[in-house]
Amino acid sequence: MSKLNETIDHLFRSEYVKLTSFLTSKFGxxxxxxxxxxxxxxxxxxxxxxxxxxxxxxxGKWLYRVSHNKIIDVLRRQSKTVMFNPEIMKDYExxxxxxxxxxxxxxxxxxxxxxxxxMKETEQVMLSLKLLCGFGNKEIxxxxxxxxxxxxxxxxxxxxxxxxxxxxxxxxxxxxLTERLNGVLKVIYLLFNSGYxxxxxxxxxxxxxxxxxxxxxGILHNNKDCSSSDLNALIALMxxxxxxxxxxxxxxGKMVIFENQNRELWDFDLINLGSQFLGQSVNGTxxxxxxxxxxxxxxxxVSKSYExxxxxxxxxIYNILQSQSNNLVYQLNRLVxxxxxxxxxxxxxxxxxxxxxxxxxxxxxxxxxSNFQKDLGIADYKTNLQKAIDLTENQQEKEFLTSLF
Amino acid sequence: MFxxxxxxxxxxxxxxxxxxxxxxxxAWMGGLAEAxxxxxxxxxxxxxxxxxxxxxxxxxxxxAAGKEIVGGYIAVNAESMxxxxxxxxxCPIFESEDANxxxxxxxxx
Numbered sequence: 001m002s003k004l005n006e007t008i009d010h011l012f013r014s015e016y017v018k019l020t021s022f023l024t025s026k027f028g029x030x031x032x033x034x035x036x037x038x039x040x041x042x043x044x045x046x047x048x049x050x051x052x053x054x055x056x057x058x059x060g061k062w063l064y065r066v067s068h069n070k071i072i073d074v075l076r077r078q079s080k081t082v083m084f085n086p087e088i089m090k091d092y093e094x095x096x097x098x099x100x101x102x103x104x105x106x107x108x109x110x111x112x113x114x115x116x117x118x119m120k121e122t123e124q125v126m127l128s129l130k131l132l133c134g135f136g137n138k139e140i141x142x143x144x145x146x147x148x149x150x151x152x153x154x155x156x157x158x159x160x161x162x163x164x165x166x167x168x169x170x171x172x173x174x175x176x177l178t179e180r181l182n183g184v185l186k187v188i189y190l191l192f193n194s195g196y197x198x199x200x201x202x203x204x205x206x207x208x209x210x211x212x213x214x215x216x217x218g219i220l221h222n223n224k225d226c227s228s229s230d231l232n233a234l235i236a237l238m239x240x241x242x243x244x245x246x247x248x249x250x251x252x253g254k255m256v257i258f259e260n261q262n263r264e265l266w267d268f269d270l271i272n273l274g275s276q277f278l279g280q281s282v283n284g285t286x287x288x289x290x291x292x293x294x295x296x297x298x299x300x301x302v303s304k305s306y307e308x309x310x311x312x313x314x315x316x317i318y319n320i321l322q323s324q325s326n327n328l329v330y331q332l333n334r335l336v337x338x339x340x341x342x343x344x345x346x347x348x349x350x351x352x353x354x355x356x357x358x359x360x361x362x363x364x365x366x367x368x369x370s371n372f373q374k375d376l377g378i379a380d381y382k383t384n385l386q387k388a389i390d391l392t393e394n395q396q397e398k399e400f401l402t403s404l405f
Numbered sequence: 406m407f408x409x410x411x412x413x414x415x416x417x418x419x420x421x422x423x424x425x426x427x428x429x430x431x432a433w434m435g436g437l438a439e440a441x442x443x444x445x446x447x448x449x450x451x452x453x454x455x456x457x458x459x460x461x462x463x464x465x466x467x468x469a470a471g472k473e474i475v476g477g478y479i480a481v482n483a484e485s486m487x488x489x490x491x492x493x494x495x496c497p498i499f500e501s502e503d504a505n506x507x508x509x510x511x512x513x514x
Binding site for chain 2 (some may be wrong): 010011013015040043044047048050051052053134136137138139
């Protein structure tokens with residue numbers, strides 16, 4: 001479990017997250033802007049002061065005091081009478097108070113707030129990156145491959161809903177919990193995937209996004225009401241994927257395909273943890289999407305060598321996935337597995353069954369098509385490879401595809 | 406003595422950027438301390454008052470625009486003005502376009 005609860009060494013970022021959750025729970029979601037500004041100001045003050053002085057023994061407490069004072073100050077100036085919960089002052093005046101007490105609970109509530117169904121999925125992801133992970137707009141833009149201005153606007157929109165729709169910061173009641181939990185898991189899944197997609201020069205930031213997705217899942221896991229088969233399966237999936245993170249990019253920052261990855265760079269503790277969670281996720285005979293994806297990731301992670309990969313089994317899992325969902329990515333990835341398990345001819349036959357109308361601007365489709373064509377000695381493969389290169393936004397993938405001409 | 410001005414346009418810094426910036430300051434100041442060069446220094450608060458003239462009129466200050474306000478000071482031991490200037494060039498304040506560092510001799514008997 002320790003891997004999930006590891007304290008992150010990003011002091012400012014983690015304090016931002018803790019303080020924002022805690023203060024929002026105290027002062028209410030409607031004051032989120034004031035809270036964020038106050039925390040930002042406290043951090044700026046800390047940055048200046050701690051540049052000259054030692055960082056205090058309990059930096060969180062210092063930051064809490066400064067941002068808390070600021071909020072009270074602003075609220076008092078805004079209205080003559082400030083309505084605040086008397087318990088806030090009690091907490092504050094209590095000298096031994098530490099915001100680490102119960103902070104997991106506050107963050108858990110904040111997770112549900114950031115994934116509130118009134119917001120669009122993309123807004124939930126961005127707001128989570130901001131309030132639950134402590135990233136700035138520029139970093140979010142880089143992680144999601146978007147323009148900073150667009151991120152800023154989306155977060156402003158999301159925050160309007162956050163302020164008016166979320167209500168009290170709380171874990172949803174038991175009758176709503178399952179549905180809300182599904183939404184939260186989806187956001188964690190999307191967060192993780194946005195981090196896991198390889199981008200040149202951004203591996204460090206990307207890895208942090210993945211680690212944070214895992215950390216948030218760990219917070220859910222620590223609350224028994226939130227434990228579920230899906231959560232365990234999602235954690236398993238993330239552990240398996242994460243275990244190969246460092247092996248996917250070489251020293252020059254270039255993408256390394258699975259076939260050529262150095263297994264010594266794999267994190268076997270994470271692979272074991274993944275297997276533990278996948279085991280715990282088993283309930284009944286139905287498989288969920290997270291379980292199936294984790295099972296696929298497992299096949300890769302536990303293979304002793306490239307030759308050892310059980311393509312037939314991976315194909316079986318993809319077949320189940322495909323029967324459950326018409327997700328294009330599953331369909332396209334399945335073709336690659338058919339090629340490995342049964343050869344290119346078989347795979348090409350399956351590819352021709354696809355509805356190409358939906359695939360006209362899909363770079364993955366053209367990259368797979370050109371790969372099959374090249375393998376079958378069809379000269380036209382270059383046209384489709386060029387299409388794939390033109391359609392992909394990912395610089396690393398562009399370079400990789402270019403090397404295939 | 407180094408008088409630090411400007412270099413404060415960091416309102417939209419992300420927590421991570423702030424920490425990185427602080428890390429550079431700590432490394433630079435730590436290096437000066439280790440070399441026995443640093444003798445003191447502190448950042449100054451943004452707000453203050455001015456007391457002026459024989460009538461000691463108290464007013465809100467500092468008057469100057471943001472980048473002209475002294476934001477902090479650092480005291481170092483240096484052989485000469487030139488040596489002090491060389492030391493100052495390593496200051497992370499220069500990561501900011503509007504930064505300005507004034508080198509002054511602290512007078513001694």
